[in-house]
Amino acid sequence: MRLIGFSIQRWFEHAYGLTTIPYRLMHGVAQTFRDSRFVFHANAKARRFLLVHFRKNYVQDQLLVRGGDCRQCGVCCNLLFTCPTLTKQGRCLVYNTCRPKACKVFPIDQRDIDEVTLNGGHCGYRFEAENSSITGRTGRA
Ligand code: SF4
Ligand code: SF4
Structure with a gap:
């Protein structure tokens, strides 16, 4: 009887272990995604694009x-x-022609x-206080 109880307990532990595999996999994928530099920079680029086109006042x-x-x-x-219009000397080939808005600001x-x-x-720029209201500084445009 004790042996049967022990076997059932082992079976449950095994079954429980199997149910945690998808969770661990998903957790691992989510963590990798969250920590990915690629995702971070891609997200930041998309954010700037949206800001310069849809939140111009901000x-x-x-x-x-x-x-x-x-x-x-x-x-x-x-x-x-690396931007394809950046020269080896560090110059922007489209600086005075068609530099993207996100670059200008x-x-x-x-x-x-x-x-x-x-x-x-x-970066040579700074913000005195995030979300601070207008104080009269002029920025690069
Ligand atoms: S300013 Fe913009 S367009 Fe010019 S090299 Fe840098 S990233 Fe590219
Ligand atoms: S100082 Fe800032 S804005 Fe100017 S090139 Fe460097 S990172 Fe870009």
Whole structure:
């Protein structure tokens, strides 16, 4: 009788172990997705694209509270991938012609600066306080 009870317990433990496999797999995939730099940078690029096209007021307000200057380090041209219009000398081939809006207003907020920092760079711009209201600073456009 004791042997049967032990076998049933083992069977339940085994069955329970099987049910946790899909959970562990899903958890692993979710964690990989969450920690992925590719996903992070892709998400940030999509965010900037949406901001410059659909939240223009927010972008304008952010430019007014942005301080500092561009150091021409080019780190923001190497987020997610190296921009194909960036020369080996670090020049933007489309700077005066068809530079994307998202490039013209980079960084839009502290998140963008943090992204540059994550890539080992040091952006020359800064935001005194995230979501601070307009204080009269002029930004790069
Ligand atoms: S278009 Fe010019 S500014 Fe924009 S990422 Fe490419 S090289 Fe940099
Ligand atoms: S990361 Fe900042 S300082 Fe460097 S090129 Fe881009 S905007 Fe300029």
